[in-house]
Amino acid sequence: MSTTSPLEKPAPVEKAGGAVATYLDQRLGSNKALGRNLGKVFPDHWSFMLGEIVLYSFIVILLTGVYLTLFFKPSMVEVVYDGSYVPLKGVMMSEAYASSLDISFDVRGGLLIRQMHHWAALIFVAAMVVHAFRVFFTGAYRKPRELNWILGVVLLTLALAAGFTGYSLPDDLLSGTGLQIIRGIIQAIPVVGTWLAFFIFGGEYPGTDIISRLYSAHILLVPGLILAIVTVHLMMVWVQKHTQYPGPGRTNTNVVGYPLMPVYMAKAGGFFFVVFGVIALISGLVTINPIWIFGPYTPDQVSAGTQPDWYIGWLDGALRLMPNWETVVAGYTISWNVLIPSVIIPGILFTLLALYPFIEAWVTGDKREHNLLERPRNAPVRTGIGVMAIVFYGILWIGGGNDIVAVAFDLSINSISWALRILLIVAPPIAFIITKRICLGLQRKDRDKLLHGYESGRVLRLPHGEFIEVHEPINVKEMAVITSKTDHAVLPAPQKTDTDGVRNPRYLVHSLRHRLSTFFYGDNVPKPSAAEIEHGQHHAAEQAAIEAPLHEYEDRDVIYNAHGGVLHHPGMPEINAEQIAEETRS
Amino acid sequence: MSTDKDLLPVDPHNEPGHLPIADIPHTPRVTDTDPKAARRAERQVASMFLLSMVFVVLFVVAFVTIDKSAVVYIPVLGVVGASQIALGFTFGMAILLIGTGAIQWAKKLMPDVEVVQERHSMASTPKEDEEAKADYERGKEESGFARYTIIRRTLIGALALFPIPLVIMLRDLWQTPPGENPVELLSTTAWRDGLRIVPDTGETTGEFVKGIRPEDIPVGGLVSALPIDIMEIQKAEHNLNARGKAAIILVRMDPSEIRSQQGEGWDYQGILAYSKICTHVGCPIALYEHRTHHLLCPCHQSTFDLADSGDVIFGPAARRMPQLPIGVDEEGFLVAKSDFQQPVGPSFWERG
Structure with missing residues (x-):
């Protein structure tokens, strides 16, 4: 309900803004782009907000991360803790851990920002995975968007790398144990593994280099790559125009929705603040990763019931469920028990994920452009494959918490492991068949409705x-x-x-x-x-x-x-x- | 794949949306028809923005006034840091209200009529395509890239070689000490003949007791232990590497219960010493069930039978836990009788 009519004089702010726009336009020709894009139409659907959550939580991660670097010291030099957390007073620990404790207890608002960083990271990966589900189940990756799907898979891999490198930085007992497992995995790589481990860690485990090396990867290399690829990812969405769900008046050659200015600026801009605010509230109210409880890292200590962050859990589950195969050939060891679950399976899965649009296009011979999303029921095999993957992932994830399941339900850990090993092979195909039948049933129902x-x-x-x-x-x-x-x-x-x-x-x-x-x-x-x-x-x-x-x-x-x-x-x-x-x- | 196009003819009548579809009638919102409702929405949005400002003020007040060590009891959450809760709540609300205000504005007051825009094929027009090809051909011709074979080949060679220094410089990520190699380092620990065993208190500093006597360990008990000189090594090397390899556990069982060992007489009166580092991927292990003599890794649940040479009985570990031969010295303290006879910790390629 604006009170100014077009005939009234523009407000001083508007006048200044106009002057800036003219200044820029004379040098960059920017008004051409503005004119083309301010009215750009975006289709509306709740599931399109998933990608927005990913982007906004990434911005929160960047902002809080910069703040954390002002206080965190990525050093493994042993110091005596002298902060305000009494139980650890006088204990020898790495400077990394001591500065993480300082952030948590002596910097006002430090714990809030540290927890925001961690919660935002968890939400970042979670939203990314659900966003990928949305894209997969609606066939949004089909031509002309295959390349953006690949970028998405690369972003997912980078997100896991960002998460893991960050998880290892505080140098508490839990993160150190994670690093030890990574070292064991690297050592299992044939031929080069042993030397690779020594290069990465600067010698034996744990050494004194790994934290500062992970730090540069965590704050520069990985986020830099993510930022660059996210930019390209969004530019491609912009250029190709967003896909839309079927509905009245929506065809493969149009896009029906609201214009960027003003509706989407307000909605998407507002949603950024909502995501930001919700992350801040969660982080203010709910503790995440209480590193002070775990204590400083030493390589001869561990606590039971240790769990990685949720997105690494499935890999840990794969490590747990794998039978203990190892072969020695001509004096050289191949540790299948580590290699298969940590290198081969994730390698195959991520490759298949990245290539899926091309595999499907080859199988179906479909070379048309698709801007209208396909309902999951109308592609039963695709939907079945997706559900199969979720079930496979879910079983590995439960495997990652098999000790917790054993304690909670008073079961034998051996029988849980065996049950999960069998389920891992049997359940996904069953899930596929059931999903496909449900999809076909829904198709029949649709046909009946039409007839x-x-x-x-x-x-x-x-x-x-x-x-x-x-x-x-x-x-x-x-x-x-x-x-x-x-x-x-x-x-x-x-x-x-x-x-x-x-x-x-x-x-x-x-x-x-x-x-x-x-x-x-x-x-x-x-x-x-x-x-x-x-x-x-x-x-x-x-x-x-x-x-x-x-x-x-x-x-x-x-x-x-x-x-x-x-x-x-x-x-x-x-x-x-x-x-x-x-x-x-x- | 030129044949692929022939395989599947495109049927234009089969394109989605080919059926004529009527537009759904647009129902106006209350705020479109009732000026009162519109003014109410305007007030709602403005109040949210105003409240956001109030929360910023409250944040600053909380930051300045609340002591960082103060705690407060909040139902459901329990006793929590007062500063953390106050800062988190005010900061979160200040941000959230900007967002909810903007969305309310968009939903209630901005137009809610959908707009249609046409899409265009992503491919360039034949004319643009031709232009690009012509420019490329002209450039190729003018550069002489095709003609000057020797320039082309040497350029490719130079470009292929120039990253080599960048890779070679990574060699010093690990400055290998003279005469050492990974296999040697992974295969040896700080243990040697006659080295006294001391309990591991979990601290990385401080003085250890003089050692452990056999009678200090009850039957069924487990003690984490280290070499007596571990502190000196740590101080000399400025790292925890030696500790990570030499950590052991001592368990005591009735000698008649020991079914087998990795070496004849490696126990001392039923006290057995095993590496503490799991042979799977290297987690330290100390979950021991004394009735069954099973040792369980907390990370991936590999289970070892300590009464039977430390063999793997369940889980992903492929190798038994290395055993350390022990005895007592003249003062009656437990000592190692040699280093481990096989590498401790996870497998590696050259291990054999």
């Missing part, structure tokens, strides 16, 4: 005694969503020889693609033709019309005749009082 309308749940007896269930036509919004489904043609089966009898040299490849694409889309329930849909909706409308008089009656909100006795029909007075009044008048 027969929406089941109202009301049974009607027709004058000639027939009972029907009343179906109603589906509304425009639902119609648009359901009919957004694309029927994906399955790649044709190749012939061994062509009509001239010439052997097809690529028969095996084409035959494989035929089978894979049949697996991918072959079971899909075909979408009815436009005529069939129209017929179906027309039929539903007719049925609804039969019932309409009854609705009219309901709509008038006059169900007073609970005592019975008065039958209503059109033209009749509605309540007894009126009826009596009418009778007396006559």
Whole structure:
């Protein structure tokens, strides 16, 4: 509700802003870009905020991180603690740990910022993972957005690296134990592992170099890379325009939503402050990583029930569940028990994740541009693969807390480990099959809605005694969503020889693609033709019309005749009082 | 893959959204129709911004007035640092209210009618494409990159070699002490014949007791221990490396319960010494169940049977815990009889 009309003089601030814009424009031509972009339309959906949470929590991490560097000393020199945390007074510890304690107890607001940094990091990775789920399950990574998907996978890897390097910096007992495990993993790498470990740690474990080396990676290298890649990631979203969910008027070649200025500036800008504020509130109220309880790191101490941050938990679970295989070949050791869960499995998983858009496009032969998101039910195999991955991850994650599960439920740790080992192989395929069946069921339901309308749940007896269930036509919004489904043609089966009898040299490849694409889309329930849909909706409308008089009656909100006795029909007075009044008048 | 295009014809009638779709009617909000409601929304937004400012003032007050060691009891949270709670709450609310205010503004007062914009194919037009190709060809021709073979090859060679110094300089990430190598370092510890064993108090400083006598360890007991000269080594080397390798545990069991050992007579009257560093990925272990003689790693739950040569009975560790041969010296204190006979800690490539 602005009180200034366009005819009024601009406010001084606006005037100054205009002057700056003109100054910049004469030097950079920036008003061209402003003009093009201020009105840029973004589609609206709650799930599009997930990526925003990632970005905003990253900004919070950067701001709080800069603050922390002002107080943190990345040094492993042993000092005697003389701060205000009494239980550790006089204890020898590394300067890194001592300065972390100072931040927590002697810098006012220091603990708040340290906890904000940690909470924001946890939220950062969590939001990133859920954002990736959204992109995956809606097929948003399809052409032309495959490259942005790869950047996303790189960002996820970098986020894990940022998290781990940061986790190790305070040099408390828990973080040191994590480093020791990393050292064990590096040493398990064949051929170069031993030397690599000595190079990274500057000698034997723990040495005196690792904290300062992790520090430079944590505050410069990794965040620098993340910042650069996030910028490209967002520029690509900007250039390619955001995908949108199907809905009325939304097609593959348009984008329906609100303009950047003013709606998205206010909404997205406001949301940044919401994320920032919520992180600050959580960090003010809920303790995270109480390093003072764990004590300083020494390589001969450990506490039971140690847990890494949640996003490393699945890797720890893989380490725990792996059988103890190790082979010695010609005097050299290959530690499969460490190599497979910590190097090979994550390597394969992240490679598959990055290549998935290309694998799917090759299998389906789909080379079209997709700007309209696909509903998860309409790509049952994709959805099944996603759920399969979540189940696989979930089992490893539970494995990472198998000691806690054992204590909480009073179970044998050995039987939990064995159960999880078996489940890790058996459960994902079962999850795939169940998900695929659910998706196909939902497709059938969609088809029924198109062909027969929406089941109202009301049974009607027709004058000639027939009972029907009343179906109603589906509304425009639902119609648009359901009919957004694309029927994906399955790649044709190749012939061994062509009509001239010439052997097809690529028969095996084409035959494989035929089978894979049949697996991918072959079971899909075909979408009815436009005529069939129209017929179906027309039929539903007719049925609804039969019932309409009854609705009219309901709509008038006059169900007073609970005592019975008065039958209503059109033209009749509605309540007894009126009826009596009418009778007396006559 | 030129053949791929032929495999799947594009059906334009099958594109999503091909059915004619009516726009949904737009229902105006209360704030669009009722000026009173609009003014109410305006007041709400302004109050949130105002409250945000109030919280900033409260933050400054809390920062200055609350002592950093003061604690306060808050239901649910328990006894917590007063400064931390006050700063976190005021700071969080100050920021949050800016956000909620802005969103309320957008939702109630800014237009809520969706706008349609057309998308354009990402690919360049054939004309732009041609221009790019022509520019490239002209540049290639003018530079003579194709013609001057020798320049091209030497340039590629130079560019391939110049990162080498950058990589070589990483060599001194570990300045290898003369005569030492990783395998040697990973295979030896501070233990040697006659070196006294002292209990590990968990401290990295201070004086140790003179040693442990066999009678100090009850049957079923476990003691974490270190070499007696560990402090001198730490002071000389300025690191915890020796401690990380030499940490051991001593357990005592009835000699008749010992089924096997890694060497004949390596125990002393039923006292066995094992490395404390897990052979899986190196966590220190001290979870011991004296009835079963099982040792459980807290990190990945590898389980070792200390009555049976420290063999792995469960979990991801592939190797048994190395045993340290022990005896007593003339004063009756426990001593090592040699270094470990195999490397302690996680496996490595050259271990064999």
